[in-house]
Amino acid sequence: MHQVNSVARPADAVVSAWFRGRRYIHDKDRGQILELLYALLRHHARLGWWLAKHGREDMPRNRLLAWLTLKEGKALDQIKRLFNGAKFAPASLMDHEHALLVKLQGCTIDHPGMPEEVKLECPSWAADPLRRRFKEAFGNEMAALLTSAPLDLRVNPIKSTREPMLGALKDLGLRAEASAMAPYGIRVNERPSLTSLPMLKTGEVEIQDEGSQLVAMLVDARPGERVVDFCAGAGGKTLAIAAQMNNKGHVVACDVMDGRLKRSAERFRRAGLHNIETRLLASETDRWVKRHKGGFDRVLVDAPCSGTGTWRRNPDARWRAPEEQGLDNLVSLQARILASAARLVKPGGRLVYATCSMLPAENEEQVAAFLARNPAFRAVPLHDAAPQLPNSAHSDYLSLTPARHDTDGFFAAVVQREASPPPSAC
Structure with missing residues (x-):
């Protein structure tokens, strides 16, 4: 579920639309185009730093020229042959482009004068909270986010x-x-x-990323139970949950985006799963929630988040979100979603809160605030909820990172509604 505004739309959406209009491009060529695009995105800040250093306009063609020189190590004559103005080839080099390439010859993509955030491709809005989270491991974790996802x-x-x-x-x-x-x-x-x-x-x-699979496992849905995937999106975790239940019981896949639910319904059909119902919600406080209060054994909240854990898979995401709406507003939305979804959990039932973020404000701090406001719920330690999963720094929660687990960055916490109200204080 998920400016520095140089990348306004998700790269995969842009690429998909571009290829649809160019169906003549062969698979091999498509693969090479995609590989180059994502390489450029993984070096977004560093390429921008080099262009600024030499007073050049930050535009795609200049970025490509800088990439070919700084990262691929191509000589000036090689680049001239590529930019020859022939059919399907880029236009010939202009004088100011030639001058830029001359300045960049012999340099590499990294430079000792680069700030650490630039070298690690970490946007300023996320740098401080990620440093607090990872401390001395900050560099390793950021470097892992620059690799290609499997x-x-x-x-x-x-x-x-x-x-x-x-x-x-x-x-x-x-x-x-x-x-x-x-x-x-x-x-x-x-x-x-x-x-x-x-x-x-x-x-x-x-x-489905392995980390996402582990989050779905935490729901621990049993055959015959009633389960809600409250922010189902494209339905990846819904599919895993319904399969856990062996097609028995009832799963409700909820979302506020009708298009997502319609696409997910086709995935459910293809997977042979017939225990899933889709439900379009007007908002997190839709009246459907009140009507089904206390009616479900398991509720998953895969909350909309900053997506910091997916940066190696979506390298453009770090330059898009959450500047437009603000991290504080995103955290407030998560809290509202969590509070509303909790109403669906029956006594003795469990709520799983998950994000693909690595920021404490969206994860541990969000869960701590929820528990403080909801004394009827208690945290279920990870070793009790899923003893087969890897321990994390906080023993109550699942916390995965690319550097430590070679998965996307995921957080998940399991909380359980007490079977009966807690006794009043004397």
């Missing part, structure tokens, strides 16, 4: 098991292995065209 798959146990899917992927010539922590997870150690994976079309597997 392709993680989750096997749908309704249709298959992991071993046959591993075999099928290897038969396709792919380097695939069982995930380190998620029991239904598979990691593919390369970037195939998704259209070449027939098991995606049949619903035998879904694309």
Whole structure:
């Protein structure tokens, strides 16, 4: 669920629209274009620093020229041959571009004069809270966010098991292995065209980061239970939860975006899951919540967040959010969503709060504030909620990072409503 405003729209949306208008581009060429684009995004701040250093306009063509020189180490003559003005080739170099390349020859992308935030591609709005969170590990964690994210798959146990899917992927010539922590997870150690994976079309597997799979596991939904995925989005965790329940019981996938719910419904059908209902909400306080107060065994709140944990997968996200709405406003929205969703939990039931953020204000501090306001709930320590999952610095919560776990950055906490009201103080 999720300015420095140089990147206004999500890169994947821009790329998808661009390719739709250019269907003549072959898969191999598409892959190379995508690889270059995401490399440029992962070096966004550093390229901008170099252009500013030499007084050049921060525009895409200048960024590409700087990239070819500083990162790919191409000589001036090589770049001239690429920018030759031929069909499908960039226009020939202008004098001021030639002058920039001359200045950049012999330099590399990193420079000792760069501020640490620039070198680590960390936007100013997130630098201080991430430094407080990671302390001496800040540099390692930020460096891990600059790597490419792996392709993680989750096997749908309704249709298959992991071993046959591993075999099928290897038969396709792919380097695939069982995930380190998620029991239904598979990691593919390369970037195939998704259209070449027939098991995606049949619903035998879904694309889902291993960390996201672990969050869904924390819900611990049982066959026959009633469960709500309160911020279902595209339905990735809903799929995992419904499969946990072996198609028995009832799952309600809620969201405020009708388009997301319609797209998720097709995924549910393809996966062979028929215990899921979609529900469009007007807001987090929709009247549907009041009508179903105390009616569910499990409630998942995968809250809208800053998305700091997804930066290696979405490198443009760090330069988009949350400047427009403000982190404080985002934290307030999370608190309202959490408070409303908690009303759905029956006595003895559990609420799972999760984000793909690594900022304490959205995670540990958010849960602590909720518990202080809601004495009917208590935290369930991670070793009780899911003893098979990795311990984190805070033993009550799941806290995953790319550097430590090679997953996206995820946070999740399990809280339980007491079966009966706590006794009054004497």
